[in-house]
Amino acid sequence: MNNFNAQKPGMISLLKRLVEIESPSHDKAAVDRVGALVAEECRRLGAQVEIHPQAGTGDHVLARFPKPRPLSQGKRGKSGILLLSHMDTVFPLGTLEKMPFCEKGDKIFGPGVLDMKGGIIIALTTLAALRETGSLPPRPISALFTSDEEIGSCTSRALIEGLAKGSALVLVLESGLPNGAVKTWRKGVGDFTVRVKGRAAHAGGDHEKGRNAIEELAHQVLVIQKLTDYEKGTTLNVGMIRGGTATNVVPAEAMAEVDLRVMQPSEAERILARLHALKPVLEGTSIEVTGELNRPPMPFDERMKATFERAKEIAVKRGISLQAGGSGGASDANFVAPLGIPVLDGLGAIGEDYHSEHEYILTDSLPERALLLAALLCEW
Ligand SMILES: [Zn+2]
Incomplete structure (x- = not known):
């Protein structure tokens, strides 16, 4: 797969659907509406979907993608890759009225486009394309979509840690840095x-x-x-x-x-x-x-250095020059790093001004990040 340009219009229209279902963390019914759409999309992609019900926040959605028959002896029994995304946003219901989903020039604006509904679209599109072309890697791939990241992940933390422990790699679809760098440290x-x-x-x-x-x-x-x-x-x-x-x-x-x-x-x-x-x-x-x-902090330590270097090598083969960056803000990657599991964050859309009314993504980052994610999934 050389690029995802053909998927771009589909990505934009699915992103519009997702953004137009507002999903503030504290509104269970609202987040569950996003969860229903995400679960439906995952089932359409042939995933086995588990709903993890919550009383006070939205339900978490876990999709396990079917593993193709192992290609060779050597690749059998590989442990899986976990994709992490969250469905909640910081924007209260009604924000869409003054901040509608809109495409302007090379950007898309709207509540949660960057943090992190764009990332959800990148995950779903990448998995769809790999499935269609028969290029899903011969290892378990699962995607967890949580409901409470913006309020501390209290109900999802144990689930995240449990799934991460059995994984070879965890990829977090939070937004990338404005220059396209992935997040290799977080406070x-x-x-x-x-x-x-x-x-x-x-x-x-x-x-x-x-x-x-x-x-x-x-x-x-x-x-x-x-x-x-x-x-x-x-x-x-x-x-x-x-x-x-x-x-x-x-x-x-x-x-x-x-x-x-x-x-x-x-x-x-x-x-x-x-x-x-x-x-x-x-x-x-x-x-x-x-x-x-x-x-806990996710430091740029030896393990992270090695994870990033490997990702960089994979990316360069697809013509992507990957840079390392970080953020003073935390994400669910912070729960994974102390477990000693390789984790890479900031693989989602690229843009700026998250959590503000100016939040936007660069439209082209949708297919670009899908290409990067596809490479990591296939070649890790
Ligand atoms: Zn986020």
Whole structure:
């Protein structure tokens, strides 16, 4: 297969159908409508489809593609390749009215075109083409379409990890970088809440009896921000603070919400230890820290280097020069990397401005990425 240009119009029309079914993570019925379309497409491609029902979020859809008869002794018994995509978006219902699916010049705009309905189309189209031409590789191929990636993958994490463990390679169809690079590292992400307790008192009559929780929190905010180490790729962001009840009351409570990003597992340990060891500066106040690392980091380590180099060699044979990049944002690839399974992310569409009203993809990236995915599936 030399290119997917003939498939381009079909890709665009299927993408339009998918984008016009809005699917915010918190709306189960909405995400299930996308799930129904994805399941139908997979069944049409001869896949065995398993629905993993969820109560609070959309159901996850797992499609197992039939393995052609092994071509040779050597290729028999190869473990499988897992494709990962998510069906939910960050856009609430009704977004389409002000941000409709539209093709303009060499771009396509619409909620979720880049993150990551374009990636779903690339996966489905590639598998369809390989099946039609009888070139599906003689190994199990499965595709998992999840419903809750944008809200932390709480209900899909175990499923992702379970499937990844038996795989030779996991390919994630999140968007590629604007220059076409795939994502070979991603930071890990943690969310923490720092609660400070003081003592309430009348701000005029009993000021000295009070213990000001906001003042204490102010000390802690400075300590937390200073844990940032740009050289190591570690950042802490106190993104929200709340506290107090009225200006004439010494505040008894205050809290801060903190976003943590780390490049290295060791940094996660260091910061967690520091956060849990925070000590109050003002006598009579106390601090409680809750939270955890939701997604471990996916570092550009030796394994990732080897995975990327192999992918690069495969790509170059199809005339594609593959570049390596990364992102401070996390994805489901972050769950796969610590398992020691080769994983490559950012194989989806190419574009910019995801999670914003300007989100777009480059239309030609649909067939281009399908070609890359086909190469990886066939030659890994
Ligand atoms: Zn995404």
